[in-house]
């Protein structure tokens with residue numbers, strides 16, 4: 001029987017975990033109180049010139065975002081990196097799975113660097129390859145192996161993407177999940193979708209876009225024998241959802257929606273599809289990070305919005321649109337703690353190390369994993385009718 005490794009590992013993968021625990025860095029981080037940090041980051045970036053390209057995810061802190069050459073969601077950033085073949089170093093201010101995707105999509109001579117290896121994603125870490133392989137074996141034993149098509153959210157590790165590539169599946173983002181699911185069900189007669197790691201994106205897409213009932217979607221719990229499901233439940237299901245979630249988006253509550261509607265009657269509730277199904281059902285609009293940004297940009301002055309996504313982005317949108325009333329959906333939800341590990345001291349340390357000729361915290365996906373992950377990513381890129389965005 002295969003061994004199940006750590007179920008939740010919000011740390012970098014494939015490297016020495018002992019050296020990555022906490023916020024320890026192998027190098028000499030400048031103190032956060034150093035008033036020269038901004039000037040040091042600017043000087044190092046200038047010294048590197050075209051050799052470096054800094055990517056900033058929308059959920060990053062302002063102190064880091066100010067140094068980004070481009071901002072975006074995870075998929076847009078990976079493609080931006082691929083479109084800069086002359087940049088020797090890609091400094092990815094985001095989390096580990098994003099840097100892996102950038103490494104997969106960039107050339108062999110480009111080196112992708114994550115300023116803090118402890119910037120992982122708790123959702124991505126909820127689906128580990130050994131667990132997924134055990135689930136796959138169980139589905140084969142239940143007699144449904146031939147009808148299952150695996151689909152993974154972009155927010156997953158490279159080895160899970162590779163698993164999907166090897167087994168006839170693909171990757172999706174939060175803006176093309178419906179097209180990806182449609183592709184999946186067309187691959188086999190009586191196809192069932194195995195969706196990971198985010199049960200909420202899977203359920204919201206299956207129910208709201210594919211016309212499945214909530215009961216058509218069962219949840220596979222990797223910590224219970226046979227996923228906590230009977231063979232009959234597996235055979236009857238249209239979607240098998242991995243029991244994973246985003247620790248930020250999963251905390252928004254339907255009660256917060258009710259409270260805000262009572263407080264601000266003309267408010268529009270705009271949420272990300274990683275939110276729970278009961279929250280999405282109560283919202284007015286649901287869509288990806290890019291959809292949220294575009295919706296707010298297009299909104300009329302004087303309109304009121306409550307946004308259910310990561311706090312750094314909501315705060316930045318509120319600052320950029322003072323003519324609109326923009327509030328955070330839930331007072332109990334905070335920043336993405338792993339995203340926020342990338343701070344100015346780590347960025348300065350990374351850039352100054354590159355100036356000195358030392359590549360720190362390189363993220364490198366092995367060739368076999370890269371080959372199959374690319375198969376799953378290319379199937380997504382070939383989907384009809386959509387520009388892929390996270």
Ligand code: SF4
Pocket residue numbers: 059095120121122123124155246247248249310336337338339
């Ligand atoms: S916001 Fe959620 S999905 Fe995104 S990196 Fe943080 S934990 Fe992962």
